[in-house]
Amino acid sequence: MNVAFQTAGEFFDGKTAKSIHVPVLISADGVKFQIDDTWIEWPMHDLRCLQDQARDTGMILDLEDNSEARLIIQDRAATAHLWALPNRLTKRATSSTMKRRVISWGAGAISSVCLILFVIVPALSDTLARYIPIEREIALGKYSLRQIEWAVSGGEGDLTCNGEQGTKALAKMAKRLKDNFETEYPLEVSVFNHEMVNAFAVPGGQIVLFEGLLKAAKTPEEVAGVLGHEFGHAVHRDPTRLSLRSAGSAGLLGLVFGDFAGGFAALALAEALISANYSQDAETNADTFSHKLFARAKLPSKRFSNFFKYLMNEHGADDGLMSHISSHPDLAGRERAAIDADVIGNETFTPVLSSIEWAALRRICNET
Amino acid sequence: MTDDVLTQPKTAHVTYTGRKKPLFKLALWTGFLTLITLGVYRFWARTRIRKYFWSAITPSGSPLEYNGTGIEKFLGFLIAVAVLAVYLGVFQLLLLFFGYSLFTQSDTYQGIVFQNLLFYLAALATLPLIYYAQYRARRYIMSRTRWRGIRFGAEPAAWGYVKVGLTNLLFTVLTLGFLLPRQTFNMEKYRVDRSYFGDAQFHQGGEWRMLRPAMKQLYAAAAILVVAIGLMSYNGFANYETLENGDIAGIAGLGVGFILLQFGIAWFYVAMAIYNVASWRIMVNEKTLGEQVTFDSKVDTSDVIMAYVFGGMLAFASALVLGLLVGIATGFGLSFIPDTIIDETILRPLGVAFFDAEEVVVFASFIMGYLAFLVLLGAISTVSITQPIIRNYAGTITIQNADALDSVSQRAGDDFVEAEGFADALDVGAAF
Numbered sequence A: 001m002n003v004a005f006q007t008a009g010e011f012f013d014g015k016t017a018k019s020i021h022v023p024v025l026i027s028a029d030g031v032k033f034q035i036d037d038t039w040i041e042w043p044m045h046d047l048r049c050l051q052d053q054a055r056d057t058g059m060i061l062d063l064e065d066n067s068e069a070r071l072i073i074q075d076r077a078a079t080a081h082l083w084a085l086p087n088r089l090t091k092r093a094t095s096s097t098m099k100r101r102v103i104s105w106g107a108g109a110i111s112s113v114c115l116i117l118f119v120i121v122p123a124l125s126d127t128l129a130r131y132i133p134i135e136r137e138i139a140l141g142k143y144s145l146r147q148i149e150w151a152v153s154g155g156e157g158d159l160t161c162n163g164e165q166g167t168k169a170l171a172k173m174a175k176r177l178k179d180n181f182e183t184e185y186p187l188e189v190s191v192f193n194h195e196m197v198n199a200f201a202v203p204g205g206q207i208v209l210f211e212g213l214l215k216a217a218k219t220p221e222e223v224a225g226v227l228g229h230e231f232g233h234a235v236h237r238d239p240t241r242l243s244l245r246s247a248g249s250a251g252l253l254g255l256v257f258g259d260f261a262g263g264f265a266a267l268a269l270a271e272a273l274i275s276a277n278y279s280q281d282a283e284t285n286a287d288t289f290s291h292k293l294f295a296r297a298k299l300p301s302k303r304f305s306n307f308f309k310y311l312m313n314e315h316g317a318d319d320g321l322m323s324h325i326s327s328h329p330d331l332a333g334r335e336r337a338a339i340d341a342d343v344i345g346n347e348t349f350t351p352v353l354s355s356i357e358w359a360a361l362r363r364i365c366n367e368t
Numbered sequence B: 001m002t003d004d005v006l007t008q009p010k011t012a013h014v015t016y017t018g019r020k021k022p023l024f025k026l027a028l029w030t031g032f033l034t035l036i037t038l039g040v041y042r043f044w045a046r047t048r049i050r051k052y053f054w055s056a057i058t059p060s061g062s063p064l065e066y067n068g069t070g071i072e073k074f075l076g077f078l079i080a081v082a083v084l085a086v087y088l089g090v091f092q093l094l095l096l097f098f099g100y101s102l103f104t105q106s107d108t109y110q111g112i113v114f115q116n117l118l119f120y121l122a123a124l125a126t127l128p129l130i131y132y133a134q135y136r137a138r139r140y141i142m143s144r145t146r147w148r149g150i151r152f153g154a155e156p157a158a159w160g161y162v163k164v165g166l167t168n169l170l171f172t173v174l175t176l177g178f179l180l181p182r183q184t185f186n187m188e189k190y191r192v193d194r195s196y197f198g199d200a201q202f203h204q205g206g207e208w209r210m211l212r213p214a215m216k217q218l219y220a221a222a223a224i225l226v227v228a229i230g231l232m233s234y235n236g237f238a239n240y241e242t243l244e245n246g247d248i249a250g251i252a253g254l255g256v257g258f259i260l261l262q263f264g265i266a267w268f269y270v271a272m273a274i275y276n277v278a279s280w281r282i283m284v285n286e287k288t289l290g291e292q293v294t295f296d297s298k299v300d301t302s303d304v305i306m307a308y309v310f311g312g313m314l315a316f317a318s319a320l321v322l323g324l325l326v327g328i329a330t331g332f333g334l335s336f337i338p339d340t341i342i343d344e345t346i347l348r349p350l351g352v353a354f355f356d357a358e359e360v361v362v363f364a365s366f367i368m369g370y371l372a373f374l375v376l377l378g379a380i381s382t383v384s385i386t387q388p389i390i391r392n393y394a395g396t397i398t399i400q401n402a403d404a405l406d407s408v409s410q411r412a413g414d415d416f417v418e419a420e421g422f423a424d425a426l427d428v429g430a431a432f
Helices: A076-084 A096-129 A134-152 A164-178 A211-216 A220-235 A238-257 A263-296 A301-317 A319-325 A331-340 A355-362 B020-036 B042-056 B070-101 B109-143 B158-174 B180-192 B208-234 B240-244 B248-284 B301-334 B339-350 B357-394 B402-407 B421-425
Strands: A005-012 A020-027 A030-035 A038-043 A047-049 A059-063 A070-073 A188-192 A199-202 A206-210 B011-016 B057-059 B064-066 B145-147 B150-154 B195-197 B200-204 B287-289 B293-297 B397-400
Touching: A005 A030, A005 A076, A020 A070, A020 A076, A070 A076, A096 A238, A096 B070, A134 A199, A134 A206, A134 A238, A134 B070, A164 A188, A164 A220, A164 A355, A188 A211, A199 A220, A199 A238, A206 A211, A206 A220, A211 A220, A211 A355, A220 A238, A220 A263, A220 A301, A220 A355, A238 A263, A238 B070, A263 A301, A263 A331, A301 A331, B011 B357, B020 B042, B020 B357, B042 B057, B042 B064, B042 B070, B042 B357, B057 B064, B070 B109, B070 B421, B109 B145, B109 B150, B109 B158, B109 B421, B158 B180, B180 B200, B180 B208, B180 B248, B208 B248, B248 B293, B248 B301, B293 B402, B301 B357, B339 B357, B397 B402
Parallel strands: A188 A206
Antiparallel strands: A005 A020, A005 A070, A020 A030, A030 A038, A047 A059, A059 A070, A199 A206, B011 B057, B011 B397, B064 B145, B145 B150, B150 B195, B195 B200, B200 B287, B287 B293, B293 B397
16 A cells, blocks of 8 residues: 555535535545545546646546546645646546547538538529529629729729720620620620729629730730620629629538637638639639630630730739639630630631721720 | 524625636637637637636635536537538528519618618527527536536526517517616526526526616617717708708707717617626626525626726737737748748749749738737737626625535536537627
């Protein structure tokens, strides 16, 4: 038998709230304490100590298997003695029932989230997008267009360029493409006076090209390719579908990541990944749509491919584009797809715009 | 039998023994672990912080004990995700769909009113679920709290709570808030009358009218708001004619109304805090446990509000300064790494070579500083806001006839698989 350390303790039997003062012996075998005439032994192997307590001194002991009774030892020397002995005071095992539950519910949670994110939300939003009345979509598009304009201009408002000759050229380019497909939307194209090399479509068939794009393009066919791409988005109702989708996934991802420091960063990353996953398909389909328009309008989509070449060479210098890239398929692939879709080859074709019209379009924001 | 010996009933105090430094260390460390585990550790972090707070609250010399576990909260989270994923995903999507379908120019007055209405309707739809989750979360916390080895507990009665909550809320709304005390009291009574310490049942005595004095500041705030809105609408609200015609009295009236409005809103928030503290105190004083044990709270309203205001300012300012320092230090440290190494090891492998090394350093410094700010803000506010408030609430309670507690017997455990997962998922869980 080891030499025992003697001290006093307060015992709660776990049956009533009555406090019982007991003499305690601490040894390598564990702790022993006396109630009335009986000595109770708590073996070292089962002995546990409550953690994260708001006290500098004292310890509250309990047993691994019977966690109702408590023994409190206050004496500093006694607690130090106990800590110094070989012990398992901080080891609390997780029951196998709990482990099983975590594993099965974990599997349930993961499949539930995947089902929602990749099956139900996409299917539901694609279906629902068709039931939104067109005039509502247009109103919504106009509203978001104003908001985007406001945000892009840094709160200054009007960015729309309306040079007379440029507008005419733009209308001609749009018509060449529009004549080749049917749509329920009144498609409207405008140009924003901003250096970003970008273009976008909002719900309801409104499409915006940035002036930076007109400046970066070498031929009108490159611009027409982008325009066809945005027409594709409009016809496929992508802006509406994708915003419904992201609403569905945002609600869910907020639940998964909760609100903790840095949680929103994880949330933002996850949202970006999910929306990139959603939108890559949409981008590919919009490209295909654009290629088809080119074929029907008897235009060489090979010329459209030059724009991707330009982007690949230049994108290091442009901020607007960086934000654009992640949601789009890789540029080399898009370039190849545009070349493969070409039906004109080396034959002659009627250009989208004459060189005078093309020059006018490029000056649409600073026509005098 | 006559009892002619008057024994002095024992009055016990609740003391609060928590201190700043150990709590700060705990909060900072668990916050850090939460960050690097992308949030998974948050269930364990909350458990450990609760253990600290509970063990600091010491009624009659024996500390409370929190013996909830991190893993059961994690399980509760998984259950909530599995069950609520469908609800949250589909619900949000449908909400946006109806928002779009009914979209009218949302910058018109009617549009804004309409969209707000839609939002409140949606919120109303989740209300039953919120009350349900709140009751369940409270029951979970009660079942994981012990004193002298004896469990607390609450009856499983969450749907009844939903009913009480919704009916009383309806009356509050219909009377423009005048029956708020009735709602507060009835909901608290429902919870308290179903709560236990061991085999002893809690009871909420008194009646709702005793909370009326706590409303005083709210009445005052309401009066200010009525005057402000009256002044503004009398002088033509957003009517530009007043301004264009140079109607000095009108402009002055609008201005005074506007200033009063801001003042009234601020007053309203303070009044709400006063109401919460005061009604809590009044109701504690009418609570009994078992046959004899009663309570007395001396919690001070201004102490609680000051803890919020000054504790909040302290936490924000110090976290901001320290976060900035971390950001600057990161930038300084990274600036010693040659650009080519950043280029070779980060930018090229990631296929983002169009960034230059300098941008990476700035970006990394910003992120590090921001994350440090968030973790520090959490840790400091635990010490500068949460702890003082708990100290104020808990440390001002006295317990009469505390001797009677000795005879309280143990109650059976309450296996609670989903812990507080639902309350968490709906963001209506406890603040700590």
